[in-house]
Amino acid sequence: MIAGVSREKILRRFEQWLDGAFADEEPPRGIEAEILSAIAADGGEETGVLDRRCDFYALWAGMTALTQEVKLQGRAFKELNDTLGSQPSRIAEEMRGACRERDRELQRETERRCRKEILGTLIDLHDSLRRGLESARVGAAEISRVAPRNWLERLVSGLGISKMGASKARQDAVAGTLDALTKGYELGLERLDQTLGDFNVREIRCEGQPFDPRRMNAIDREESTAVPNGTVLEVY
Numbered sequence: 001m002i003a004g005v006s007r008e009k010i011l012r013r014f015e016q017w018l019d020g021a022f023a024d025e026e027p028p029r030g031i032e033a034e035i036l037s038a039i040a041a042d043g044g045e046e047t048g049v050l051d052r053r054c055d056f057y058a059l060w061a062g063m064t065a066l067t068q069e070v071k072l073q074g075r076a077f078k079e080l081n082d083t084l085g086s087q088p089s090r091i092a093e094e095m096r097g098a099c100r101e102r103d104r105e106l107q108r109e110t111e112r113r114c115r116k117e118i119l120g121t122l123i124d125l126h127d128s129l130r131r132g133l134e135s136a137r138v139g140a141a142e143i144s145r146v147a148p149r150n151w152l153e154r155l156v157s158g159l160g161i162s163k164m165g166a167s168k169a170r171q172d173a174v175a176g177t178l179d180a181l182t183k184g185y186e187l188g189l190e191r192l193d194q195t196l197g198d199f200n201v202r203e204i205r206c207e208g209q210p211f212d213p214r215r216m217n218a219i220d221r222e223e224s225t226a227v228p229n230g231t232v233l234e235v236y
């Protein structure tokens with residue numbers, strides 16, 4: 001006896017519970033009895049013909065198929081792991097290659113700009129020296145033109161006439177200065193020509209030639225009947 005309940009009473013309650021658990025369920029409402037009986041008959045036939053026996057050969061075949069499937073899945077997961085593992089290094093290498101190529105492009109662009117600026121400065125300096133050389137040569141020609149030309153003028157200038165002597169001395173001094181300037185300009189131009197030649201820069205002979213827009217820049221236009229249309233008249 002447990003807590004005022006006898007053994008017989010407990011067994012009776014358990015029997016009642018088992019009877020209720022194994023009792024047939026009531027058919028659902030709204031479905032014809034013939035349909036329910038047909039469904040029950042079909043289920044009974046299928047249950048009757050179902051063979052749940054399993055022999056050793058079928059079990060071994062199933063285990064073999066399952067083993068092969070596990071191997072295939074394991075191989076697939078390994079390949080996936082290798083692929084995913086190599087992706088970061090490959091992506092990093094591609095990024096490093098792209099950065100190196102971009103650095104090379106920036107370096108080439110910087111060198112090109114610096115080269116252009118340096119060459120522009122050298123060409124401007126070359127033009128300035130050439131104009132100075134032309135001016136010095138013109139001045140030297142003017143002094144040579146006004147200098148004594150024959151022996152009589154040289155004799156008169158050497159007799160001690162003060163005015164002519166002073167003028168001759170000044171002319172000689174100016175001529176010496178112009179000669180020094182001319183030599184300096186020539187040496188500077190020669191060195192600049194060598195430097196520009198190292199950069200593969202050559203002067204394009206344009207004056208008197210037909211205008212080529214691919215190699216020349218036009219600054220102004222002038223009407224002239226002395227030369228054909230499109231001819232370069234002057235180079236700055």
